[in-house]
Amino acid sequence: MFNYYLKLALISMRKSPILVFLMVFALAIGVAASMTTITVNYLSSKNPLPHKENNLFAVQLDNWSIEKSWREPDITPFHLTYIDANNLLSLGEKFKHSPIAQMDMPLESTSIDGEKKTFMAQAKSVSHDFFALFDVPFLYGQAWSKEDDKNSANLVVISEKTNNKFFSGANSVGKTLIYGGEVFTIIGVTKKRTFLPKLYATNVFMFAEPEDLYFPFSTQISLGWFNEGKSIYYCQKDKASDTYESLLQSECMWILFWAEFKDKAEKEQYQQFIDNYVSDQKALGRFPRPLDNRLTSIKTWFKYQNVTNKDTQILMWLAILFLCVCLFNTVGLMLAKFTGKSSEVALRRALGASKQSIFYQYLIESLCIGLCGGVLGMLLTFISLEYFKHIYTKLNDQVMTLNIELLLSGLLLSILATLIAGIYPTIKVSRTSACMQLRQK
Template identity: 40%
Template structure:
């Protein structure tokens, strides 16, 4: 019977094609508006790294001025970043499974064969090899640099797939050289497409932007004294001894984000004990003169505190849902008009023995087909809207404007289910026709 009812449904859709098309378009527009808004909001607020969200922690130490509370807030908090000497000390103590300092700079990039005039300003991310394993960074070619490079500050780099395509036409570039400023670096790895959003590990202002195209060892940045104060946020409560970069490294200025990987509560408790003892040791040396406020902050907590995303996106989603509901009400009105024109047909089928259940099944299939086509059209419109959004908001990563397969399936299912729910009332009203009355008018 299902095949028979489906055939009847398509015949009915063709007979009332203009009204059916209007209902499909109304549903499609509502679906597109809702799912476009929801997709962007979902990509901006989802857990960036579900497999590691409980094991990655931002280390916060209260190394700030003895006279002033950090941030001039009523409630004292430890800064979100730390000094170079504290980051180096924590790495040397090696008390966590992974140590991930996050720093950066910018410099002129070119190939050794290119002229200086061809060099382009490029932003560089400095970290350790743990960055790639802990943050589950996929590689297209090669891998991260060896552990010895972190210790010695070897001049090696990992570059992005995008930069590899620009410099080497997408070919395997492992072992090739690039120049940053006056220094040559050897490529050891090329990162494949990497979809971690929001990018929680560094500046909150970059949470929805593309990752850096070049990664170097943190110790390499320190050794070569790469420093870009207009790129890297920093705060100082005490001036460095002189204007040199080395003096800045040794100062109490804070600018290094420092993440660690701790796989369970036992490791977390042990690391907190270590931080307490470390701070006490530094206090004995005249540092850390404020109250001890050691903290291990999760990615979600960090993003929430830094207000990486606002509540405006949630409001937009609710407004889109309201708009979708309005579209469904309009579609329900169109379907009701469509079914009312079938009063004679309903009466005739009832007269020859069709039951109410038979009619409900037939018209539910017809309504479901309207919802399915509307959902597919809405999915297409959603993709167009997301593409246009990616072109309009070029400062955001295009990954935000990408709908996953799961969301695509949800889009179509939402359209079908919503159409069936809102179409139920017109269907019930249509089949309550009195056969005798309608048959007299045929």
């Protein structure tokens, strides 16, 4: 029966091509507008590590001055001071956690032959746990070890892109590069992946390009490096002097800190750990504000970072309203089309079709139209996303790329929308009386 209705639907659609085209086109545009904006909004606020939702947390200590909170209404600083990051690392060795700091320096090859390639690398200094924390996939090699962190080893993990640039994609583990004027040995190469928004960053930097390299946080400290220009930092009090030592002793916060727990019990342990630590520090005269140490979930982190762009959200809602207009349009067009068929319907009823059969027949026709609208709509979505990439240069391209999930959702949206639009016309046409029109030819 389904095949029969399908055949009838196709014949019927061929009979009134202009009308069908208008329906499909209006639907497609509505679907495209909605899916484009939904894609951008969805991808830019999707948790890239959904399976770690209950395990991965940002560590926030409230180290601000007593007068008012760091940011209204009651948001505590995102970053830690060096004192606190270092202490948490050394006192909490049994936990899995990592500091993350921005440390961009020039990167150049050590090969004497050929052209010398140098570029400013986007880099983060982290501890060895970082790679497990954020599920960083490796193409070659692996992360450095706990010992390497302790020894402030000159090791780097470079990205696939960097590896391609310097080593044409070959396995470069063991080779060296000059980073910030120092010789570093490559211990691993990471695989390219879509990881947006970047959890271990703040605000718009969550959509920045992926890192070119990672190196040990302890190494950054031992080399006396600090990204004055690039780091986001804020100080509760002025530094004593402008030496590096002074920076390390200061109440300037510039280090992000993330931790992973295997279960709720471990999370509570950690909370206890940081609370005890801060209480101890209070005794030394630090941490003037009341105790407010947070283990912030990914979802809350997104909220703090205002991850969704206001404009793209507004566009999404306007696009959905647009889709509604297209739908009402489709209902009207379907009414016109179906009621034009009332003589054929009356005939079929006379020949023995029940109201239900007529209903199914036209439901399937609606489905066909919906599918066509969906396919054309997703094509248009693809095109408009490319246009979006062209316009929104600041937004990372990966946030405007269709994946299978979204493609299927778009088709489903179109079919569902058409079915909803078609319900009223289909019911109306199935109610056509068997005898009304028969004599009036």
